[in-house]
Amino acid sequence: MDIIIRNARISDKENLKDVAVKDGKIIKIEENIAEKASEEIDADGRVLIPGLVESHIHMDKALIADRLPNRSGTLAEAIKVTAELKPTFTKEDVEERATKVLMMLIQHGITHIRTHSEFDPSQGFTGFETILKLKEKFKNVVDIQVVAFPQEGIFKTPGTEKMMYEAMEMGADAVGGIPYNDAPANEHIDLVFEIAKKYNRPLDFHQDFKDGPEGMTIEYLCEKTIKEGYEGRVSVGHLTSLGAIERERLLPIIELMRKAQINVMSLPATDLHLGGRNDEYNVRRGITPIRALRDGGVNVCISTNNIRNAFTPYGNGDLMQTAMLAIPVGHLGGADDIETVLSMITVNPAKAIGITEYGLEAGKNADMVLLDTKKVKDAIIDIPERLYVIKNGKITVKTEKKIQYNFAV
The missing domain is CATH 2.30.40.10 (Urease, subunit C, domain 1)
Incomplete structure (x- = not known):
């Protein structure tokens, strides 16, 4: 032995x-x-x-919080300031910061990572190419999946659609989407499905990231998933809007998600920081309903999302700390609940991102x-x-x- x-x-x-x-x-x-x-x-x-699984993180834009701070703490400003910074990134800069993040993750027991890496005409493939390079460089100590992620939208950012196909040819492991930051949202979903089918890749969406339920597309996404035979191969991050609807509407959506085998990555560190910024009292948690999803048979994971940038100005790569944060905010501290949380950073995300021979x-x-x-x-x-x-x-x-x-x- x-x-x-x-x-x-x-x-x-x-x-x-x-x-x-x-x-x-x-x-x-x-x-x-x-x-x-x-x-x-x-x-x-x-x-x-078993090794911890970080199923939703952005390594290419980590550790930049001090460059252009998000002073309002809102999602809108986070998107704005990050979009301003991205054209200034160099490959050397991305490699240095992403390597620091990888070392944080590895020392905290992460053995598998799915990272969203973005590109658009203003920054090109600077970060994306660098993350692919690090995937190869670190392959003996951590498995990395790279998601082709159009943060600035596809239709509203001309030239991005072509880059999505180029990213898949370059070796992306999954196709990313962000329907709430593009228009029309349903056509955005249709397009990324088209790309995923062409390359036989799974899909991973930033989904319904708002304080309220307006503009939700999770039901359309579920129906599209079933129609295309993609059950079990679609993941969504954030999904905070789902926490803002009454139980009578929520439960049928959860059942539809279960039927479509949608995987959910809850991102409590980011969602707590950005959510409820316009609430003057009784401030909303802004977290997807973890317990209701779990009880409804949906595969629920807990992930980091961002580390020390405009979206999340803190974090050290310790997924255990993020899971601990989810316990009180998600009401997961009950005697029958707390034992279910470990699986949300191990076997559940392993299933979500398609890791085989795990456990x-x-x-x-x-x-x-x-x-x-x-x-x-x-x-x-x-x-x-x-x-x-x-x-x-x-x-x-x-x-x-x-x-x-x-x-x-």
């Missing part, structure tokens, strides 16, 4: 297990494995989870994280240190925890 992790907690309802790894795969998960390994790790009852099972890829906590149910609320990160059967991150108390009691 290459690695054996001994005495690991995989379930709070089962005994401690040993996990054996060879040639990048999990070979055995058993009690007291007799074989020896080149590297043996004593988990001492600590929790072992803590014999025969799966050895992508794992050992946490400094001893209960699976506390894996989020402890925001524990990632003691070991293992990718493709190799240790990529090791954290040595040293605490020294300089007081007496």
Whole structure:
């Protein structure tokens, strides 16, 4: 064996297990494995989870908050100031910032990433080409999917439609869309489906990102998904408008989403920051209804979205912190709720972005994280240190925890 992790907690309802790894795969998960390994790790009852999955992030426009601040904190100003900054980006600039973000993510246990990378006639493919380069450069330590994302719209930004096809030819893994920032929205959806079908790629939308329900296109998107036979291959981020409608209207939409197998990426750090800016009292949370979606059978994920830019002026790449934020804001702290949150940053996003051979099972890829906590149910609320990160059967991150108390009691 290459690695054996001994005495690991995989379930709070089962005994401690040993996990054996060879040639990048999990070979055995058993009690007291007799074989020896080149590297043996004593988990001492600590929790072992599959690698964290960051399913919606923008690496190419991270770490720019101090260049042109969003002083109003609104989505409109975030789009405006970022559009002004993008033409100033160089490939060297994007590579430096995106690399810093990758290092943040990797050290916090991320083993898979889906990143939206944008382009338009004003900036060209500067950021997009750089992110594709980093995908290749970091392939041995993290798997990266790149979404071709038209942030400034397609129809309202002439020349972008042609660039969408060019981006797919360059190697984009998914087709992005943003119907709320283009017109007409339904034709925007139709066009990106056309592109996705041409290249047999999944779709990932920035969807219905408003405080209120006006202009929602999620129902049209669901119907289009079913019509095109794309069930399970369409994801949506934000979807905050869905939280602004009454239950009588909400539940049929959720059922339609379940039928279309739409994946939802909730982005609480961004949505809380930008949402409800015009509310003078009883300010809305501005979060998609995570519990109702989950209970309605929709695959729900939690993701970061942005780090330290006009959309989200904070963040350190720790998906556990984002999941912890989602617990109170999404009313996920109940005894039956809190245990469902870990799956929203592991198995749920893995399913959403089409990761195969994923999970803590014999025969799966050895992508794992050992946490400094001893209960699976506390894996989020402890925001524990990632003691070991293992990718493709190799240790990529090791954290040595040293605490020294300089007081007496």
